Amino acid sequence: MSARYEPTDAALLAAHVAGDDRAFSTLAERHFDRMWNVAMRVMGNREDAKDALQDAMISAFRRAADFRGDAAVTTWLHRIVLNACLDRLRRLRSRRADPLPDDLDRSMRFASTADPETAAVQRDLAADVAGALEQLGADQRAALVLVDLEGYKIEEAARILGCAPGTVKSRCSRGRAKIAVLLRGWRED
Structure with a gap:
């Protein structure tokens, strides 16, 4: 029985830069849950988290060629998500946030x-x-x-x-x- 090959994050990012249409979506799907959790917790509500995560994914998609490899791809992605959240928070500072996020805490599952x-x-x-x-x-x-x-x-x-x-x-x-x-x-x- 042969093991299924799973490309590394760096390989997926390099494939995306080289023009592979599916590589970036595979990378984004692989790390979506953790990036979503960061966006939800920083933003405090679903709609703003969705917007921030979308902004982050567009930014990562466009800036993939700028990735230097100084850190793990996941660190780079999370930094982009966090920056998108902080930028959005600055823009929304005057608007009152929704009181509570929909999926408050993973511990609630337990x-x-x-x-x-x-x-x-x-x-x-x-x-x-x-x-x-x-x-x-x-x-x-x-x-x-x-x-x-x-x-x-x-x-x-x-x-x-x-x-x-x-x-x-x-x-x-x-x-x-x-x-x-x-x-x-x-x-x-």
């Missing part, structure tokens, strides 16, 4: 459906966490989304954000402190 009261409490907590995230500045929110929600290591998040690892650590620390204050009622309950 909520117990056997106990409706527990599930309701978990939904309320997820909604409050999402609301607290929306109150953070874009830099702190992006760092927390990458490190705490998406599970990136500090160094990888620093590459995606284009800053030093110490900066990511401090943004996460300050963001967590603000969220702790905003969610202190949960600890008291």
Whole structure:
């Protein structure tokens, strides 16, 4: 039985640049879930996340030839998604965001459906966490989304954000402190 060949991300990007019509869509499909999660968590609502992700994919499609290979293709893609989100947030700053994203937190998938009261409490907590995230500045929110929600290591998040690892650590620390204050009622309950 022979193993099926799966091209690397770099090979797909190179094939796209060389004119392969399917290579970029294969690459985008491969990483869609994580890019969508980043966009949703940074933007805070489905419509803005869709728009930001679309902007990011168009940008990546057009700028593929500029990829230097200094980082992994996934890091490059996530950086483009994050930049598109931050650009969109700047443009939307004067517009009030929708209160909560539709798919608040992956942890909700693990909520117990056997106990409706527990599930309701978990939904309320997820909604409050999402609301607290929306109150953070874009830099702190992006760092927390990458490190705490998406599970990136500090160094990888620093590459995606284009800053030093110490900066990511401090943004996460300050963001967590603000969220702790905003969610202190949960600890008291």
